[in-house]
Amino acid sequence: MIKIEQNTTLFASIEQKISGKNNQFSEILAKVEQFKKDLEEPGPLRLAFKLNMDKIKEKIEEKRAELAEIFEVAKLSGDEKARTIASIEEMLEAYKKQLLEQMQAAKELEDEKQAQKSPSSKVDVMRAFAFLDTKNATQNKAQNKQDELLKSLL
Known part of the structure; x- marks a missing residue:
């Protein structure tokens, strides 16, 4: 009799695991x-x-939370809090612009790689390097x- 109860418990446990796996599979599907x-x-x-x-929105929200913590926005009040939030928003706008430029640069590099793979296209390597130098300079300016904004707030 004990063996039957143990087997029933074992079968119930296996059934629960299978049911859980089916739920996970259904969610993935x-x-x-x-x-x-x-x-x-x-x-x-x-x-x-x-x-x-x-992805960009997610990164911006992460950066917003990070900056709010760095500048201790929760502890501020009144005009000081408003100025700090405005500065953070300016930084986030510059960060968004930088992310968009990086996304565009990555897309253009991918296009260049695709062009290299096709036998009929010619790639101007100097133009690609000039493009990368320009993008790096723009990113450096944004950074x-x-x-500077961080230093002015500190």
């Missing part, structure tokens, strides 16, 4: 189906753009502006 739907409706380019913009 639903996410895949949603991704497929998102891919079909707006098209792959728009979906890629949307996903990139979502310097952020640094």
Whole structure:
């Protein structure tokens, strides 16, 4: 009789594990189906753009929380808090611009790589290096502006 109870408990445990795995599988399947739907409706380019913009928004929110903690916004009040928040928003706008430029540069580099793979296209290496130098200079300027804003607030 004890063995039957132990087996029943064992079977119940196995059934729960299988049920849990089925639920996980169902959730994953639903996410895949949603991704497929998102891919079909707006098209792959728009979906890629949307996903990139979502990543940028996420990074900006992380940076906002980080800056709010650094500048101890919660402890401030009145005009000081408003000025600090305005400065943080300026920094975030510069950060967003930098992220967009990085995204554009990555896309253009990927386009260049694709062009290299096709036998009929010619790649001007000097033009690619000039492009990278320009992007790096722009990113450095944006970073310097952020640094200056940080220093002025501290």
